[in-house]
Amino acid sequence: MFSVLICDDSLVARKQVAKSLPKDWDVSVYFAKNGQEGIAALKENKGQLLLLDLNMPIMDGYQVLEHIQKFNLATKTIVISGDIQPEAHERVKKLGALDFIEKPVVPAKLEAVLDKWQIRALSSEDDEPELTQLAPEMRDCYQEITNIAMGQAGDNLARMLNVFVKLPIPNVNLIEASELHMMLQDIEDKETVSGICQGFVGPGVCGEALFILSDSSFGDVAKILNVTEEVDDQVQLEMLMDAANILIGSCLNGLATQLDMHFSQGHPVVLGQHCNISDLISTNKARWRRTLAIELSYGLEGYNVHCELVLLVTEESMKVMNAKLSHWLED
Numbered sequence: 001m002f003s004v005l006i007c008d009d010s011l012v013a014r015k016q017v018a019k020s021l022p023k024d025w026d027v028s029v030y031f032a033k034n035g036q037e038g039i040a041a042l043k044e045n046k047g048q049l050l051l052l053d054l055n056m057p058i059m060d061g062y063q064v065l066e067h068i069q070k071f072n073l074a075t076k077t078i079v080i081s082g083d084i085q086p087e088a089h090e091r092v093k094k095l096g097a098l099d100f101i102e103k104p105v106v107p108a109k110l111e112a113v114l115d116k117w118q119i120r121a122l123s124s125e126d127d128e129p130e131l132t133q134l135a136p137e138m139r140d141c142y143q144e145i146t147n148i149a150m151g152q153a154g155d156n157l158a159r160m161l162n163v164f165v166k167l168p169i170p171n172v173n174l175i176e177a178s179e180l181h182m183m184l185q186d187i188e189d190k191e192t193v194s195g196i197c198q199g200f201v202g203p204g205v206c207g208e209a210l211f212i213l214s215d216s217s218f219g220d221v222a223k224i225l226n227v228t229e230e231v232d233d234q235v236q237l238e239m240l241m242d243a244a245n246i247l248i249g250s251c252l253n254g255l256a257t258q259l260d261m262h263f264s265q266g267h268p269v270v271l272g273q274h275c276n277i278s279d280l281i282s283t284n285k286a287r288w289r290r291t292l293a294i295e296l297s298y299g300l301e302g303y304n305v306h307c308e309l310v311l312l313v314t315e316e317s318m319k320v321m322n323a324k325l326s327h328w329l330e331d
Contacts, residue, residue, distance in 0.1 A: 002122075003028045005047030007038035007064065008080070009056040013103065017051055017080060020107040025120060035059025035067075042073050048316075049119055052097070054081040054088065065095035070266050072199045072206045074316055078113060080105050096201040096264055117204060122319055134174040134292070141325045146170040146294050146311075149254025153309075154298065156250045157243070161224045164301040171295040174315075191216055194236065194273040195280045196244045199266035200252055202259075204320035207313035209252065211244035213306075215274055220303040233273060244268060247298070247309050255311075259324045292318050 004027050008014045014031050021027070030046040032038035036059045041047055050068075054061035061079060068075060079092045082103040089100045099113045114120050134142075147170060154165040195212040213221075221239050222231045229235060249265065256263045272280045294311040313321070 001026065001028050002048055003030060003046050004049045004051065005030045005032060005038060005041050005075075006051045007032040007035065007041075007056070007061075008051075008053035009033050010053075013053065013080075017105055017110075020105045020110050022107075022111050022114070022120070035061065035064040038064055039067055039073075042068070042075055047075050050075045050077040052077055052079050052081075054079060054083050054092070062091065062095065065092060065097060069096050069201045069264055070199065072201065072208060072266075074206060074314055076117065076119060076204050078110075078117075080110075093203075094262070094264055096203070096206075098203045118320075118323060122316075134172065138322060138325070139172050141328050142172045142292070142294065143170050144328075145255060145258045145325070146172065146251075146296070148258060149251045150296050152254040153247045153250035156246050157298070160246060161300070163224060163303065166299040166301055168297045168299075171293075171297075173293050173295075175291055175293050192274050193277055193280060194240055194275075195271040196240060196268050197271050198244070198248055198268045200263045201266075202256065202261045202263045205259075205261070205263075205313065205317040207311060207317060209248045210271070210308070210310040210312070211240070211248055212277070212280065212308040212310070213240055213243065217305040217307065220300070220305050224300070224303065224305075237270065237273065240270075240273075241268065243307065247307070251296070251309060251311070259321060261324070291315065 004021065006014050006017045006029065008017065018029055021029070030041055032041050034056045038047070038050065038052070039059070042050065052061045052064060061081065065077065067073070068077065077097045078099050078101060079097045080101045080103060081088065084102050092100055098117050101109055101113060150167055150170060154167050158165045192215045193212050194215060195210060198209045198211075200207055200209060218231055218236050218239065221243070222235070225239065227235060227239075245268070252263045252265065292313040292315070296309040298307050298309065299305065
């Protein structure tokens with residue numbers, strides 16, 4: 001059953017929000033008195049929808065949103081707060097909240113917001129069998145929007161390095177998280193790599209971007225960047241971070257524009273340096289049951305430089321993205 005978590009330090013507010021939920025909506029409702037309790041409940045899968053207050057002790061609503069963003073917790077968040085400052089509205093949306101409702105919550109307003117983001121429609125699909133394959137027409141949609149985003153990312157990289165970037169055809173698949181190493185098997189057969197992971201969230205969407213650079217590429221990357229100092233591990237890490245920042249940021253911005261949403265990015269995390277691909281992604285396995293994986297392989301003409309950008313999006317997020325892309329399939 002679909003779960004709703006109401007997080008507010010006021011008992012009166014918690015009861016009032018619970019009573020404002022649609023009467024015909026069959027859901028499990030949970031409560032938290034502060035952000036710390038709220039995060040604990042989310043980790044126990046007690047909040048597919050989070051109705052969140054901002055001003056709370058121990059951990060406030062902003063900190064909760066930051067934690068959700070940093071650790072890619074699978075929940076959709078609607079803020080319900082008495083803080084009606086325009087900046088508060090902007091801050092929570094930048095931190096991944098779907099919407100903002102002013103206190104005291106009006107049942108009709110809450111229902112309208114739920115319907116706006118198709119929350120009740122998604123909850124009714126909760127008992128449906130999970131996706132086993134990606135429909136051909138949806139794969140085409142994802143490939144097309146990724147082609148456009150990939151071109152923007154390649155253009156930014158080309159301008160920064162003053163080289164010609166060879167753009168691939170995106171490889172789009174619905175996979176189990178544990179199958180990620182199979183997708184990247186071609187790299188594993190060749191050499192060691194270094195990689196970075198960066199989480200991202202948007203309204204109803206969360207995922208991770210993996211940037212992987214072949215270790216043999218660092219020599220030519222240093223030449224292109226006119227690096228004269230010794231290319232030690234620290235210099236390589238700086239080059240890895242710079243390239244990842246450009247490609248991940250540009251690609252996500254391109255996708256966000258086409259999906260009419262905004263993605264907030266978490267802090268980049270170094271997965272490893274000079275290791276095989278299986279070890280590099282071992283910490284990323286089994287995070288989600290099923291994942292939309294988009295693989296992009298970049299190369300630089302005339303140089304021995306090869307890198308992979310892999311975007312991983314949760315199956316739950318795909319429902320929101322599919323709805324956003326539905327107009328592409330209209331006659």
